[in-house]
Amino acid sequence: MEELVSISGRTIVMFVAVLLFFRLTGKKDVGEVSVLDIIITIMVAELAVILIEDTKMPLIRGLTPIALLILLSRVFSYLQVKNQRFRDVVDGKPVLLIRDGVFIEENLFKQNYNIDDIMMQLRDKDIADIQEVDWALLESSGSLSVFKKNDHSPLSLPLIMDGILQHKHLDILDIPEEEVHQALREEGIHDIRHVFYCSRFQGNFFIQKKNSATTD
The missing domain is CATH 3.30.240.20 (bsu07140 like domains)
Structure with missing residues (x-):
């Protein structure tokens, strides 16, 4: 009976810990989960099972690596937002x-x-x-x-993200790099690093500067 109570208590604790993990990662559905998130999720699940089954293991020993994985997930998420090269490696x-x-x-x-x-x-x-x-x-x-082919909306992809020119997208859309730079110059932008986002839709460029300054 005592062991059953212990397992039940551990199950509740691990349920809260795993729920906290998903809440902190900020993911809403499976389609938004990266490879790193999947790896971390599997590791958290494995740790949760071990901690529930092994009633002799102190809770702190199981919760510590889970807390570390939550921290790693937050760090990776931050890097994916702030660093496009890191995001490309992780998400493709x-x-x-x-x-x-x-x-x-x-x-x-x-x-x-x-x-x-x-x-x-x-x-x-x-x-x-x-x-x-x-x-x-x-x-x-x-x-x-x-x-x-009968869709009225043409394909549009980001041409600049976080100040980085998306050469692969330019190739897909067959847009010369000079055409993008010309559009920036027309808006008084001479350094691509000042651009947060740029795209072209139906022949018109949309350019959003960093710090929420926009122009089109």
Whole structure:
């Protein structure tokens, strides 16, 4: 009976600890979870199980590594927000799989994607044939974003994020780098590091300076 009470108490404590972990990480759904988050979540779950089953282990010994993992998760989240290079390593970048109704074989191979995989996802989006597709992007979350040829909205990707020019996005959208710099100069911006975000939609550039100063 005493052991049952101990296990019940530990279960409640670990439930609160794991709940606190998810609340502090700020994730709302699985699609927002990075690889690092998955690793940390698995480790927290394993520690929770060990601490519940081993009633001889002091709670503090199990809660200490969990607290450390929560701290690591917060640090990684901060770095992902503040440092794009770190974010790219952890989360990756969107990859173009289809352009103008044609597979990009090299990218399919790099992402370990086969034709059956992508056709199944296209059918899930009520697309019967690849010729209906204008663009298909494999997002860093693993989901597939598809733009049909008859869609009125063209594909738009960030051209500048956190003061860093997104060369891969320029290649995907076929936008010359000089065109972006020209748009910045027209807005009186001579240092790309002063730009928080820049995109182009329907031929028009949107530029947001850092410190919430905006212009378009």
